[in-house]
Structure formats: structure tokens, C-alpha cells
Amino acid sequence: xxxxxxxxxxxxxxxxxxxxxxxxxxxxxxxxxxxxxxxxxxxxxxxxxxxxxxxxxxxxxxxxxxxxxxxxxxxxxxxxxxxxxxxxxxxxxxxxxxxxxxxxxxxxxxxxxxxxxxxxxxxxxxxxxxxxxxxxxxxxxxxxxxxxxxxxxxxxxxxxxxxxxxxxxxxxxxxxxxxxxxxxxxxxxxxxxxxxxxxxxxxxxxxxxxxxxxxxxxxxxxxxxxxxxxxxxxxxxxxxxxxxxxxxxxxxxxxxxxxxxxxxxxxxxxxxxxxxxxxxxxxxxxxxxxxxxxxxxxxxxxxxxxxxxxxxxxxxxxxxxxxxxxxxxxxxxxxxxxxxxx
Amino acid sequence: xxxxxxxxxxxxxxxxxxxxxxxxxxxxxxxxxxxxxxxxxxxxxxxxxxxxxxxxxxxxxxxxxxxxxxxxxxxxxxxxxxxxxxxxxxxxxxxxxxxxxxxxxxxxxxxxxxxxxxxxxxxxxxxxxxxxxxxxxxxxxxxxxxxxxxxxxxxxxxxxxxxxxxxxxxxxxxxxxxxxxxxxxxxxxxxxxxxxxxxxxxxxxxxxxxxxxxxxxxxxxxxxxxxxxxxxxxxxxxxxxxxxxxxxxxxxxxxxxxxxxxxxxxxxxxxxxxxxxxxxxxxxxxxxxxxxxxxxxxxxxxxxxxxxxxxxxxxxxxxxxxxxxxxxxxxxxxxxxxxxxxxxxxxxxxxxxxxxxxxxxxxxxxxxxxxxxxxxxxxxxxxxxxxxxxxxxxxxxxxxxxxxxxxxxxxxxxxxxxxxxxxxxxxxxxxxxxxxxxxxxxxxxxxxxxxxxxxxxxxxxxxxxxxxxxxxxxxxxxxxxxxxxxxxxxxxxxxxxxxxxxxxxxxxxxxxxxxxxxxxxxxxxxxxxxxxxxxxxxxxxxxxxxxxxxxx
Numbered sequence: 001x002x003x004x005x006x007x008x009x010x011x012x013x014x015x016x017x018x019x020x021x022x023x024x025x026x027x028x029x030x031x032x033x034x035x036x037x038x039x040x041x042x043x044x045x046x047x048x049x050x051x052x053x054x055x056x057x058x059x060x061x062x063x064x065x066x067x068x069x070x071x072x073x074x075x076x077x078x079x080x081x082x083x084x085x086x087x088x089x090x091x092x093x094x095x096x097x098x099x100x101x102x103x104x105x106x107x108x109x110x111x112x113x114x115x116x117x118x119x120x121x122x123x124x125x126x127x128x129x130x131x132x133x134x135x136x137x138x139x140x141x142x143x144x145x146x147x148x149x150x151x152x153x154x155x156x157x158x159x160x161x162x163x164x165x166x167x168x169x170x171x172x173x174x175x176x177x178x179x180x181x182x183x184x185x186x187x188x189x190x191x192x193x194x195x196x197x198x199x200x201x202x203x204x205x206x207x208x209x210x211x212x213x214x215x216x217x218x219x220x221x222x223x224x225x226x227x228x229x230x231x232x233x234x235x236x237x238x239x240x241x242x243x244x245x246x247x248x249x250x251x252x253x254x255x256x257x258x259x260x261x262x263x264x265x266x267x268x269x270x271x272x273x274x275x276x277x278x279x280x281x282x283x284x285x286x287x288x289x290x291x292x293x294x295x296x297x298x299x300x301x302x303x304x305x306x307x308x309x310x311x312x313x314x315x316x317x318x319x320x321x322x323x324x325x326x327x328x329x330x331x332x333x334x335x336x337x338x339x340x341x342x
Numbered sequence: 343x344x345x346x347x348x349x350x351x352x353x354x355x356x357x358x359x360x361x362x363x364x365x366x367x368x369x370x371x372x373x374x375x376x377x378x379x380x381x382x383x384x385x386x387x388x389x390x391x392x393x394x395x396x397x398x399x400x401x402x403x404x405x406x407x408x409x410x411x412x413x414x415x416x417x418x419x420x421x422x423x424x425x426x427x428x429x430x431x432x433x434x435x436x437x438x439x440x441x442x443x444x445x446x447x448x449x450x451x452x453x454x455x456x457x458x459x460x461x462x463x464x465x466x467x468x469x470x471x472x473x474x475x476x477x478x479x480x481x482x483x484x485x486x487x488x489x490x491x492x493x494x495x496x497x498x499x500x501x502x503x504x505x506x507x508x509x510x511x512x513x514x515x516x517x518x519x520x521x522x523x524x525x526x527x528x529x530x531x532x533x534x535x536x537x538x539x540x541x542x543x544x545x546x547x548x549x550x551x552x553x554x555x556x557x558x559x560x561x562x563x564x565x566x567x568x569x570x571x572x573x574x575x576x577x578x579x580x581x582x583x584x585x586x587x588x589x590x591x592x593x594x595x596x597x598x599x600x601x602x603x604x605x606x607x608x609x610x611x612x613x614x615x616x617x618x619x620x621x622x623x624x625x626x627x628x629x630x631x632x633x634x635x636x637x638x639x640x641x642x643x644x645x646x647x648x649x650x651x652x653x654x655x656x657x658x659x660x661x662x663x664x665x666x667x668x669x670x671x672x673x674x675x676x677x678x679x680x681x682x683x684x685x686x687x688x689x690x691x692x693x694x695x696x697x698x699x700x701x702x703x704x705x706x707x708x709x710x711x712x713x714x715x716x717x718x719x720x721x722x723x724x725x726x727x728x729x730x731x732x733x734x735x736x737x738x739x740x741x742x743x744x745x746x747x748x749x750x751x752x753x754x755x756x757x758x759x760x761x762x763x764x765x766x767x768x769x770x771x772x773x774x775x776x777x778x779x780x781x782x783x784x785x786x787x788x789x790x791x792x793x794x795x796x797x798x799x800x801x802x803x804x805x806x807x808x809x810x811x812x813x814x815x816x817x818x819x820x821x822x823x824x825x826x827x828x829x830x831x832x833x834x835x836x837x838x839x840x841x842x843x844x845x846x847x848x849x850x851x852x853x854x855x856x857x858x859x860x861x862x863x864x865x866x867x868x869x870x871x872x873x874x875x876x877x878x879x880x881x882x883x884x885x886x887x888x889x890x891x892x893x894x
Contacts, residue, residue, distance in 0.1 A: 011798070011802060013799060013802075120795040120798075153795055153799065154799060169502065272503055272508050272509045273508055275512040275513075275516055276511055276512035276515050279515035279518065279519040280515050280519075282519040282522070283518050283519045283522050286522035286523055286526050287522060290522065290525055293525070293529045304473065304853075304855070306574070307469065307720060307855055307857065310576075310857035311856060311857050311859065314411075314412065314415075314719075314860075315860070318416045318860075321375070321412060321413065321416045322387060322419060323384065323387070332419060333419055334419050334861050335860070336850070336852070336854065336855060336860075336861075336863050337850070339867065
């Protein structure tokens with residue numbers, strides 16, 4: 001691998017996997033038309049991501065407000081304070097007792113990971129890796145294993161393939177089933193097992209509940225992915241679990257018709273078995289008709305046999321004139337089979 | 343008396359039977375050539391040199407040989423056995439035995455690569471050309487069918503039916519039924535079944551590639567529907583033998599007995615056996631060949647009025663044999679001025695001039711020659727059987743309709759993510775991109791960065807798989823990788839060259855097997871060598887392309 005090059009030719013994932021495998025330390029600089037990004041790596045682990053653009057960096061203030069840890073007003077107040085006392089924003093949060101050191105470290109690490117994932121989406125521009133010593137504050141950041149992050153993303157792709165097979169088409173429409181149990185939200189349920197059902201209640205985590213709400217007998221799977229804004233693999237997985245728990249079922253009465261109804265007739269479930277039977281019948285008759293035909297010979301034109309006859313006759317005349325023996329007749333230089341003579 | 347009659351009757355019966363047996367076998371018991379000529383060939387065989395070739399040619403002339411491919415090729419065979427001793431002078435002498443085969447003989451005995459290479463044109467006739475086109479097209483169709491099936495197998499697997507397995511089986515069964523039906527319709531042209539099925543498998547190709555492919559298939563199918571007819575000329579063989587070959591007197595007598603009423607043959611034999619002055623009545627000639635021979639007979643008998651009448655009537659004054667025989671007449675009658683004027687006209691027919699001049703030089707006399715054109719034993723011509731051709735065209739039209747239906751379904755595999763989609767389950771884009779990838783790559787979709795990354799990885803993985811798969815199948819089946827990666831036109835070219843190489847590997851040079859097409863290999867080996875080199879160059883270039891290029 002060269003330490004600099006085009007992202008189109010050698011994707012960032014490959015570059016980072018290689019750096020991680022070698023356990024190298026340094027700064028990976030990425031330049032696109034609009035952005036300059038630096039990824040700090042120490043011993044193959046991710047330390048920090050910095051960018052000139054807000055597209056690839058989430059500020060801690062924005063993160064805290066989006067998670068509703070602090071309000072917008074409180075954020076403004078803290079920013080004003082920071083202007084008066086030039087200290088780092090993280091230190092200010094600890095001083096204000098909004099976060100303790102451990103929580104701050106967790107959040108900062110999570111932000112670095114999110115930023116890193118955003119950077120992985122870059123598919124053009126150039127990269128350059130400069131080997132250098134990278135220092136970081138151990139109290140603020142936990143180094144992250146680059147391979148683990150990439151594997152996590154790749155795992156999602158494997159999941160997508162798996163659930164795509166389970167859900168045959170993005171055009172399938174599901175509907176809610178009338179069930180005796182009560183449905184409640186349980187935020188503690190992990191994404192791995194988002195549904196917990198017993199005889200009285202069915203617990204769903206918040207994301208699963210959002211997907212469940214979008215199932216209305218009209219929306220297709222594709223619509224649900226678009227409307228929830230959740231990752232494709234997660235929506236597919238959730239629908240699969242909901243269908244498996246028989247909370248939702250396929251709405252067969254409202255299969256969305258195609259744009260031009262070309263396959264309207266084929267959709268009829270009786271046609272294919274009928275085609276199968278008729279085709280097998282025709283094939284059977286055909287095979288019976290062909291039983292006397294030599295299918296594995298390429299038919300020669302009628303001229304071939306005649307021309308061979310006279311060719312051989314004239315070749316024999318030549319051989320006879322030369323007084324050749326039977327063995328010698330087979331090896332005449334003139335004969336087209338005698339390539340060795342050439 | 344009764345006993346005498348019975349004995350006479352039995353004797354007569356026995357005599358008739360025995361004489362019939364002898365008469366029946368007389369042709370095979372009498373050799374075509376004189377013993378002297380065979381002895382000369384034997385001498386040449388034992389000691390291949392210029393002097394013996396000349397001796398053989400002298401004997402050839404002695405028996406008024408004009409053009410005998412069998413003797414010529416016999417000498418060529420000896421020349422090939424003694425290639426180290428062969429000189430250009432010898433080659434020129436060998437060509438004299440058969441002026442009609444001189445170009446082929448020169449090609450065969452040449453040491454120049456390009457002379458041999460371009461000599462191929464002398465071996466091609468309607469039959470061989472047509473056989474090669476049909477059989478190469480057959481192999482091409484089989485290969486293209488397999489390649490397209492490999493690429494578009496998802497046609498069978500993609501379905502919106504509730505029962506996917508039944509749908510898959512029904513499609514396979516329908517496809518097989520169509521295929522076997524074609525085999526039943528065209529039992530003597532099995533490869534036609536593959537050709538007709540190809541339009542069903544090119545539904546996902548881009549327009550230009552699809553049209554080019556359909557055009558090639560149509561032309562191939564049309565050519566397959568034509569027949570090659572042959573005309574057998576063996577009934578004229580005895581004229582050729584008598585007029586052009588240095589045959590023995592005994593053989594000529596045999597012919598004379600066999601065809602007692604054939605006046606043309608009688609005239610030829612008359613001229614060949616130097617019976618000048620003897621009596622031979624001839625009728626009015628039916629054609630110019632008879633006219634030339636009859637006129638020559640009249641000339642040899644000194645009947646110049648009848649000779650002049652036929653010359654005027656049939657306008658044969660420029661016939662080379664007439665010119666030769668007129669010169670003979672002038673020489674025999676000491677008309678040297680007329681001879682000098684007439685000999686210049688014979689320069690326009692070098693092969694006949696050589697015969698005349700050599701005869702005069704070697705034997706110090708002149709003689710009358712018979713006339714007949716050197717003909718091929720069999721000749722071929724293309725024959726359009728309109729009913730058969732119509733059958734092919736109608737079946738092709740039906741398959742074209744099915745093709746149009748399949749195209750309207752817009753089934754294709756997304757080149758970015760590999761997802762199979764059709765008009766029913768996706769928006770359709772002509773370049774084979776699924777709607778999600780289209781939105782994604784056109785920036786129409788608001789995606790979170792994680793999704794973008796995943797999409798990129800998914801796309802890269804698919805492209806990597808596609809490239810590897812195309813490369814691997816190309817290694818085994820040249821051309822298949824190009825077709826798999828949507829380079830249909832390049833794929834067709836590669837497949838056509840591969841089909842041709844495959845054809846020569848399977849069938850060798852048998853398509854060129856034709857009377858007097860001896861030594862085909864001397865011109866075909868260079869041609870096939872160039873074809874194989876060309877094939878390997880294109881094959882390697884295609885592999886490099888598949889390995890390096892972004893095949894999506």
C-alpha cells in the first residue's frame with residue numbers, strides 16, 4: 001500500500017484496515033473538494049477525528065442537547081461562560097457538575113466514533129498518511145479499535161442480506177394483527193432482542209415501536225424505511241421479528257400493483273402451476289418425438305459426403321499411380337489429415 | 343442332331359455369359375495409363391531430379407497429355423517427399439502437368455509464408471464456405487446461449503409469486519419445452535435451437551448491443567435455412583480422360599467400345615490416336631465443344647471447306663485447340679507464312695502454347711489435339727428453398743415477439759448492488775440501476791453517513807465479486823466474462839473468434855475436403871496459426887481488461 005493515493009482507487013476502509021493491522025501511529029489526512037479531515041491514530045487505534053467542516057464533526061454541545069442532557073438555553077449559557085473563562089468545554093461541564101469525568105469520557109469517545117463513521121462515507125478525494133507520534137488525554141478519550149468499528153458496519157451489511165432474503169420484496173405490505181396482549185414500550189430492551197412477549201403484554205423497545213406504528217396495511221417495507229429514517233438493516237430486522245412474533249402479517253388483499261401491471265396475469269397463483277404442467281407435457285411429447293434423432297451429431301451438408309467420396313477416390317488414384325502400399329496410402333503428404341507433413 | 347443342337351445352345355449360352363463377364367470387367371482390367379508412363383513415374387520416385395521430371399513430361403506429351411491433375415499431384419507428392427531437392431525450375435515443370443492446378447501446386451510447394459497464407463482463396467468454394475459459416479455459427483450460438491444463460495439465470499429466480507419454487511420450476515419447464523420444440527421443428531439443424539433461444543436471453547442488454555446481437559442471429563439463421571446443391575459431372579469424366587490425359591491406347595479402345603454411338607468421343611479418340619486420313623463420318627455438331635473437335639477432325643482429313651464452315655458457324659476461331667491444330671495443318675502442308683501469323687494468336691493461351699511448342703521440340707513433329715475443358719467432378723451452388731427459409735423466419739419472428747415481451751418486463755440486475763429488480767418491484771433505469779442505488783448515487787436520497795458507508799461497502803463488495811467472477815469464467819469460457827460485465831459487442835467478437843478456433847479444433851479441415859483440394863493443410867496451417875495467435879492476444883487483453891477495469 002502506498003501511504004498516499006486516491007480514495008476511488010483504494011477505499012478509506014481498506015486504508016484504515018491496513019493501518020490498524022500494522023498498528024501504526026500517525027495522522028491520516030483526507031482532502032476532498034470541500035473538506036479537510038484529519039484522523040489521529042495511535043498504535044492502530046482511533047484517537048480523534050478533526051475537520052474543517054461541521055459535516056464531519058459533531059460538537060459536544062450539540063450532542064448533549066440532542067440527547068436532552070442539557071437544554072439549548074443552558075448550552076448558550078455555558079458557551080458564554082467559556083468565552084469569559086477560556087477553558088475547555090469538557091472541563092467546564094465537569095466544573096458545572098453536569099457530567100462527571102467517566103461520563104464525559106464515554107460521550108467524547110462516542111462522538112469520535114460517530115465522526116469516524118461519517119468520514120468512512122467519503123468516496124472521493126485523496127488521502128495521505130503521515131507517521132508521527134500521537135499524544136492524547138487518557139482522561140478524556142478511550143482509544144477505539146478501528147477494525148471493530150469497521151466490522152460492526154460490515155456486520156450490518158451481512159444482516160441486510162439475511163433479512164432481505166427473509167422479506168422477499170421491498171414492495172410487501174404488512175398489517176397489524178388483532179392480538180389479545182397489550183403492547184407497551186420498554187426502553188431497556190436491547191436492539192438484539194427488541195421484542196419480549198408473554199401472555200399478557202408484548203414489550204417493544206422505542207425503535208421497534210416506531211416501526212410497528214408505521215405498519216398500517218398500506219405502507220410498503222420501502223415506505224417504512226423512508227418514513228422512519230432508520231437504517232435499512234434495522235427496519236428489515238424489526239419487521240422480521242414483528243412478523244415472527246405474529247404481531248404483523250402480510251396484507252395479501254392489498255399487494256401494491258406494479259406501475260404498468262405488466263405481470264398482472266402472472267401474479268395469478270394458478271397460472272404458474274398450469275404453465276408447469278403444460279410445459280412438462282410438451283417437453284415429454286417432444287422428447288418422445290426426438291427419441292430416434294441423433295441429437296449429438298452435427299449434421300453435415302449433403303455435399304460433404306459426395307465431396308469426401310471423390311476426394312478419397314482421387315487420392316487413391318494418386319497413391320496407386322505412385323505404387324504406394326496400404327500403410328503409405330494413409331500417410332500421403334497431400335492428404336489434409338497429414339499436418340505433420342507440413 | 344438333337345445332341346448337336348443342345349451342345350450348340352449350351353455353348354452359346356456359356357459364351358454369352360463369359361463374354362458378358364469379360365465385357366463387364368473390361369474397364370477395371372484396362373489401366374488408365376500406359377506402362378511407359380508408369381515406368382517413368384517409378385523412375386522419378388526412385389530418383390527425384392529435374393531430368394526425370396522432364397522425361398516424365400516427355401512421355402506425358404507423347405500420349406498427348408494436356409492437363410492431368412492426378413499425374414501432377416503424384417509428382418507433387420514426390421516433390422513433398424523430397425522437399426530438400428526441390429528447385430524453382432522443378433516447380434515450374436511440375437505445373438506443366440496440370441495448368442488448371444498450377445496455382446494450388448505453386449502454393450503447396452512454396453517456401454513463403456504469405457504465398458501459402460493467401461493461397462487459401464484457391465481452396466474455398468461455395469460448399470466449403472457455406473459449411474464453415476453454418477458450423478461456426480452453430481458453435482457460436484451454443485457458446486452465446488451458455489454465456490447468456492450464465493449471466494441472466496436470475497430470469498428464472500426472480501418472481502413475485504407467493505410460491506417461488508413453483509414459479510422457478512414453471513419457468514425452467516417452459517424454457518425446456520420451447521427448446522425441445524425447436525429441436526423437433528428443426529431435427530437436422532440442432533444448433534438452430536440454440537440460435538432461436540438467444541433472443542430470449544438478451545432481454546437485459548443495452549439497446550445497441552441487443553440490436554447487434556439480434557441482427558447477427560437473424561443473418562446466421564437465414565444462412566442456416568439455405569441449402570447447398572451439388573451438380574455431379576462424373577458422366578463427363580470419359581471425355582476429360584480421353585481429351586486431356588495421357589491415357590493408353592487400350593483404354594481409349596475400351597471407351598470406344600463402351601460408347602460406340604458417342605460421336606464426340608469418337609472424334610476425340612480419332613484425334614488422340616493420330617488416325618489422320620482414316621474414315622470417320624460426323625453429324626452436325628450440337629455445341630461448340632463438338633464443333634471444335636469435329637472441325638479438327640475435318641482439318642486432319644484435309645476437308646478445309648467443312649472446317650471453315652464450322653469455324654464460322656460456331657465462331658470458334660480463337661479456341662486454343664483450333665489454333666494449335668491449324669498450326670499443325672500449316673506445318674504439315676508447308677504453309678510457313680500462315681503458320682507465323684497464326685502462332686502469335688496462340689501466345690494468348692500460354693498453357694496450350696507450351697504443349698504445342700514442347701511437343702514440336704521434343705518429337706520434332708506436330709500433331710492434332712482433341713479439345714475438352716478441364717471440369718470439376720462435382721460443383722456446388724447455393725439454393726434457396728423458400729418454404730424452408732420462411733419456416734426459419736416465422737419461428738424467428740415468434741421468438742422476437744417473446745423477446746419484446748421480456749424486454750418490457752425490464753428485469754435486470756443492479757450493477758451497483760447486484761439486486762434483481764423488474765418493472766413490478768422497482769423503478770427502471772435503462773442502465774440497469776435499481777431505484778435505491780439510483781437515488782443514492784444521484785444524491786437524490788437524504789442518507790445518514792452510516793447508510794452511505796454501508797452502501798459504499800455493499801457496492802464495493804458486489805463489484806469485487808462481479809470482477810472476480812467475470813475473470814474466472816473468462817478463464818474457462820473465453821468471452822463469457824465480457825458478456826457477463828455487459829460488454830456484449832466485445833463479448834460477441836471474442837465468442838465468434840473462440841467459436842472459429844473451436845471449430846478447427848473439433849472438425850479440422852474437413853470442410854475443405856473437395857475433389858482435387860489436395861494439400862489444404864499447407865495453406866490452412868498458417869491461416870489457423872494466425873487465427874490462434876489473434877485469439878490469444880484478444881483473450882489475454884480481455885482478461886487484463888476484466889482484471890483492471892471497473893467492470894460496473
